[in-house]
Amino acid sequence: MDAEPTSARIVRAFALGGVAVLLAGCATMPTHGEIRSVQGSQGVDSQVRVFGVPPADKAMPDEIVKGFLEAMTSDDPQLETARKYLTEGAAGSWKPGSTVTVLKSGLGRSQVTSEKDADGPRWKVTGEKLATVDERSAYQPEINGAKYEWVLQLVQENKQWRIANPPQSLVLSESDFQRIYMPVNKYYFAGSALVADPVYVRQRADPDSRMDPTTQTVQSLLSGPSNWLGPVVESSFPTGTELREGTKSLSYDGQNTLRVPLNEKAEHVTQPQCKKMATQLLYSVKDLTGSRLDQVELLHSDGKSSLCSVNDSTAATIAGRPRAPEYQYFVDNEKRLVRMKIDNASEDQQPKAEPVPGPLSTPAPFSISSAAVTYDERRAAVVSEDGHGLYVVQMSGVGPMPQGPVVTSKGAKATDTLTAPSWDAAGDLWVADRDPQHPGLWRVPGGVGTPEKVQVAGLNDRKIAALKASADGVRIALLLEENGRKTLWVGRIERPDAKTNAESVSVRELRPAAPQMADVTAMSWAPRGRLLVVGRESRGVVQARYMLADGSMVAASLPGAAGLAAIAAAVSEEESKPKPVVGYSSDGIVWLPPGAQWRTVAAGGQAPVYPG
Template sequence: MEDAERGQDRPPGGTKGTRTLLVLGAAGALLTGCASMPTRGEIRPVEASQGVDSQVRVFGVPPADKANPADIVEGFLEAMTSDDPQLETARKYLTPEAAEKWKPGSAVTVLSAGLDRLPVQGEKDPDGPRWKITGKKLATVDERSAYQPETGGGRYEEYLQLVQVNKQWRIATPPSSLVLSESDFQRIYKPVNKYYFAGNSLVADPVYVRQRSDPESRMDPTTQTVQSLLAGPSKWLGPVVSTSFPTGTGLREGTKSLSYDGQNTLRVPLNGNGANVAQPQCQKMATQLLYTVRDLTGSRLDRVELLRPDGKSLLCGVNQPATTAFVSRTPVPEHQYYVDKDSKLVRMVLSVNAEEQQDKPEPAPGPLATAADFKVGSAAVTYDEKRAAVVSGDGHGLYVVTLATAGPMPQPLMTSKSGKLTPPSWDAHGDLWIADLDPQTQGLWRIPGGTGTPQKVDVAGLDGKITGLKASSDGVRLALLVEKEGGRKNLYTGRIERPEGKGDSSPVSVRELRPAAPQMAEVTAMSWAPRGRLLVVGRESGGVDQARYMLADGSMVAASLPGATGLSAIAAAEDESKPVVAYSGEDGIVWLPPGAQWRTVAAGGKAPVYPG
């Protein structure tokens, strides 16, 4: 018995099918295998375009005897959206040879809506009819499970050739990849971060894995994620990160599923390529696994242990506290900073309980506290909170000051003739980033160590003016707000490439810009957020302003911030227990503590930032 059957009453040649799914009600039970029908719950039709609850299991319907070509095409396309990882039902619509060779799991094409399908008219093929399937491309997911947004508004187009096999119509040329609408993709797949090293920093590399478990084919999410981690980083991130796993490392032959023991320990059996490593390298391997699987499962995992092919331990298991020997962590911020109504940089001590925050700002110490006539326009504070980079209120000068000792204001490190310097940003290497919109000096600039001579940075593929930027805490990615003709601002992420072994003063470049919020018609503000995400303020086409979390690969995460309208600046800390802070033109500085509502903390304040 099928978990959920899909009916179709679409006439041949139509463009959109109607699916019927069995959706179970309040008890949340699911039809599985040959389970009996539940006695409670509602059965109702669900249109494909509405999106389907990820708890609903969907399986295709095999081809009927003597089905006509239109029914074969329709049934196959519906079966492709099945929750069966091996797509066994979909293969029944193919010729035996095509079914054997078809490997749709190697890539996924994501469409903004469903597929259009039409028979090719005016063509007489001796083998049988052909059908053209088309759609608007939203993204692709490659063989390493990495998501890549479609930037050119491209169209998907392929042809299905039908032939007769034992007097039954079958498809001889299936699509080269799995093809899903956005709603089906979100139902079947879930995002998870793999982790790789950049120096001693762990860098989140987002990928998508199937949500359903199928131990017989290694398709449970944990095993998929571990396999993806062992296969190496995504192509986009690969040039700036490294893995501790030796080339060719994989799971031990015959491993079908990974599971936890009673102490929340995950034991991972490796093949011979990963078994002969020194202890420090082995522990870094276990650290990558621990962070990766914890991202998938939450806090359920306490320890990872690696095993040899013979089942013996490699003696390099790690738990969360032990990883501090290999991973440099971003310091937990002690303060949140903003510019007050008098154009002074101030800070507030962050309480352990954000709801009990006293909201008592104090002047940022050092030269800024005694420079009575100096007005601050924007600022950035180093992660250790020992220095601040400030742009003067008129936008002409960039200054770096100490927050530890008093003294006179230093000379500016950089000036803009037309007063159009963007707010600055520090990275994990201690380098300072800023953009200038002055026509004569326009572009992206980096100041090594925050003390050297400003260096202009080449940004490959930049089309527009950089009006805002933020370096990620791992130091390998840069988020850029880019204004194009017409004044609209869009968000991109670029990869920061540093020449190896040539010192901090060597020129760096930003490569492979990719859209970070392609669903947004315009982006107003952004900030990096925990686990390699972005917190983006903007609006979709025809929509209203909103703030929501996005993965750095440009795919959208469902979480959005409630009531986030009228915001023109936003900041999030790497520590998820700290409140989101934002600037509202009506209210000034507002906070959103975890699990609470927005509240005003500084009327008249602006330019909120966390260290970084």
């Protein structure tokens, strides 16, 4: 390994058996040629901490540039070492804050030689943008692989070369971003439903600057929802609510209670509003910490007296989450809608399919191709086998089948008819017509109202191949097909109200939900506002992965995804009784219980779904 200038080295600390071992990093970078690559960390290792090294005395301009770019990847949230590479004025004014530019790989750098600059040499840094993280810590994937470019101006200050114009955001490779930042959901209300708003916070604790993950999450929650979700959700916290002045960090007591002192803006809220505030906070921090948190107490601005508190059970009532499903549903070989008891998921007990109750338990006037069941499991929406009619049927009593469909399609081919339907927790029914002559997304209010055609901004000429409304009713996942390729997008559902000023229901601001995948086969909403996606990356194999709704990838993946043509996950967040993932493959209906392997539970069948 070639020796490098001190300014270009980074120090990495590894936790090994409680002993901190400091290693001087020695990056393998070219020392000759026009383009020089600043490599990101190799892989993601949460055990590794990276610290920048200050510039050497009389360091050359290329060493300053290289050292600064590496120092930006350090675990120092205040970037004190990176600032040492800047002029005094630039160091004082540089405030990248929480904004981050995420690149697919490291930065390329080259000296600008096309024109003479009297102030000093200039270096251009370039890369391919993967995503940006905005001032509200929200992740936004790049759709078209835009190029990143910034020109650094070097000047001499006190006979030392320094950078006068640092980038306006942190610039990190994907691996460095994943090492430094972690995803967490903060929660806001849409009506009575609690909605996950994914953001990224730094993983490393720095209590002196409020940079521990818990405090960051609370501060992000108080600052309000992301720009994308903001038009359709509300925070229960009064405008201007912040942590009590002087609060440096938040921690739990021996009873797993988090006490949060707020400023005077929260002094005069009612108890119901206060408990909604505490519910937002409990779910946001619990998403970060898992099961360690049992209760949240909000404190007055004196930091001592209580405003209100909520525990798990109280918050669950306020949050309006869908109840845990009792059954899993699919269409059997006889084209009937059937169900299986989920509790029969153990390997030594094979679940048995039974016809759903109500009119569908008797011979129906038509065969079924797909279905959706309401969250209370009292009604089903079924699409006829030819795909031309959508019917809503009670799953109780012995009443007759409905007289006619609520939505019809005139598509000539099976792929040009109705998609599988989907319910949201408000009881609205969604379906898309793939007929090239009359394409459209339809919403049936309450499952019984007059169907409304929903405008989808940015759909252009793409066809909706499949859809799934989120339980909270403010997002919809759309599988869009263009030139034989299917990609996954999430849109924001805007309804007529005083906040949106909308005249009708519409879907706005489509954004890619699985940009890493070249082709998507199937998808489903999953707990904590995530998506479970089956697809393949470019020149890759088929895989099933959990994705955040913002399009960033979650590490968890499922085994043996090849051959899956459909997939479904229960959105219930009952941690004590997690439900198996269900899929459809050539083997029939298959289940993947937590911690187990796929197993066939029904030979044949198709279109497996959970309520929703």
